[in-house]
Amino acid sequence: MTLDQRRNLLAEAVLYGIVDFGYVSEKDILAVTRGLLDGGADIIQLRAKGIGLETIRAAAEAMIPLCKAAKIPFVLNDFPDLAVELGADGVHIGQDDGKIFEVREQVGEEMLIGRSTHSLEQAEKAMLDGADYIGFGPLFPTPTKAGRPAIGLEEVAKMEAKVGKHLAAFCIGGIKPENLRQIIHAGARRCVVVSYLLTSPDICRATRFIRAELEANP
Ligand code: 3NM
Secondary structure: OOHHHHHHHHHHOOEEEEEEOOOOOHHHHHHHHHHHHHHOOOEEEEEOOOOOHHHHHHHHHHHHHHHHHHOOOEEEEOOHHHHHHHOOOEEEEOOOOOOHHHHHHHHOOOOEEEEEEOOHHHHHHHHHHOOOEEEEOOOOOOHHHOOOOOOOOHHHHHHHHHHHOOOEEEEEOOOOHHHHHHHHHOOOOOEEEOHHHHOOOOHHHHHHHHHHHHHHOO
16 A cells, blocks of 8 residues: 555544454454454554564454455554564554654654544644644543543544644544444544444444444534
8 A cells, every 4th residue: 555545544534443452362353353344444453462572463464464455554553663564554652652753764654653642732742743643532431541531522622623634633532332422522523442342242333333423423
């Protein structure tokens, strides 16, 4: 995928799915990835905290062909060097994972860089520092990142006006059908959903539902 294709897909993206080793065992990686892709996730990330590099590599190598076939960007959480080696479309980094320009030097100009942000200030800084997209959250308390205080919905509209207008900004954290309308009403246009999708009995159907709601409420 060229950088232009990656950027165009990102610009159109509304739902970002994460295959998170906290919820998915190694043997289910492919089925879960397929469920997210078939349900209409616009971007797929592999997130594997506290997992050995060889297991991460194997999971990524299994996921990448599926994402390629679906023409959906594959993003690796952390590990910029491995992302380059695997030919990932992007790398996602947290606030403590170094400066964006340093990661840019590692991954080159062709790869998307995403940054987790937890306040309006961090969101603006990530944009100025050259992130291609941001995650903004957590909007609600979440078991996936336990202990992190929720930002609250008032910040969403401010972030969309200042940052979301200029780059893809995905709201994240505790998002599920019960609060989806609430976040859309607060101004969210794109989101990342992890535990709700990954613990759904039918991942494809759950993904399709969230996506349809986002599209119906632009
Ligand atoms: N990052 P769920 S919140 C991975 O605020 C992640 O940066 C967050 O999972 C952030 O949809 C979060 O299960 C967890 O709440 C998202």
